[in-house]
Amino acid sequence: MEITPDTHIVFTVAGIAVSATVVWTWVVMALLVALSIAMTRNLTSDFAPSRWQNFLEALIGETRRQIAEVSHHDPGPYLPFIGTLFVFIATSNLLIVFPGYEPPTASLSTTAALALSVLVAVPIYGIAESGLWRYLKNYMEPTVFMLPFNVIGEVSRTIALAVRLYGNAMSGVVLAGILISIAPFLFPVVLKLLDLLIGFIQAYIFSVLAMVYIASALRARRGNAVASADAEASSATKQGNQGA
Amino acid sequence: MEPHVVIAAVSILTAGLTIGIGVIGPSLGEARAAASALEAIARQPDEANTITRTLFVSLAMIESTAIYCFVVSMILIFANPFWNAVLPKAGG
Secondary structure, eight states: OOSOGGGOEEEEETTEEEEHHHHHHHHHHHHHHHHHHHHHTTOOOSSSOOHHHHHHHHHHHHHHHHHHHHHSSOSGGGHHHHHHHHHHHHHHHHGGGSTTOOOGGGSHHHHHHHHHHHHHHHHHHHHHHHOHHHHHHGGGOSOGGGHHHHHHHHHHHHHHHHHHHHHHHHHHHHHHHHHHHHSOSHHHHHHHHHHHHHHHHHHHHHHHHHHHHHHHHHTTTSOHHHHHHHHHHHHHHHHHHHHO | OOHHHHHHHHHHHHHHHHHHHHTHHHHHHHHHHHHHHHHHHHHOGGGHHHHHHHHHHHHHHHHHHHHHHHHHHHHHHHSOTTHHHHHHHHHO
16 A cells, blocks of 8 residues: 555656656646636626536635635735635545546645645735735744744644645545455445545635635734734633633 | 564554554544534524634644644554665565
């Protein structure tokens, strides 16, 4: 048994081994690009849009709503990044219904690349929103002694993001393999159903966490009034919980 | 005992201990989180959407500790890094 599709070499091009991870990542990418082109070709503003346009509008609208709820910002600038993360991870997790498919998210290389893109996107969005100095000052909150812990936190949450998605996707593949060897046919199918749910939730969680991390970098710009109102609201909820 | 037998035995034992002990904490934590969320939804059904979203995210955060244990035990069993140190010696 293998715990990563990286070791499964599909073919070799000019001495470079192409693993199953790369092949299936490109399959997912090609599928997404082809579907996007096909869906956006006949966009109308009629009262009766096509079913694909309906689906697309529901997807985009819901993504925008979730981003706005998490960040309390205009979702416009974050929609391309967060939406792409969500759609890619969800597609690569949901395609496990096809036999022979190996999800690229079950490889630590893919999830590490996705987490690294979040690590790079956080300062980019933060600096674009509040400027370089205020973004860097964010690391020295509440005191300058917190600087190393903030930096460590930045790195460790990136690793956690990568390992969480990898662990969930990989556990589905490994468990299915083990179950097929000890209890074939029915039980692995039921477990695959659970995997579909878990894969979708993990895609949601990855994109929500990415948005939460970006929003925490944006917080530098929000005024003290908003921050203190937030703190009061959260402490009020805490007291309410304790009182009950 | 041969070194690779020792490594195999220790790895399997440690993998079992890792997942067994490491899952206790997250499972208790997830149970607490789910119970509190249910209580909150029962008290304020209007806020069910927000509570459910927060619950899913926090469950994933709690669960990641168990996932780390799972990854470590899988690495110990299927991709043990110490095999490379022992196998050439044992083989030749």
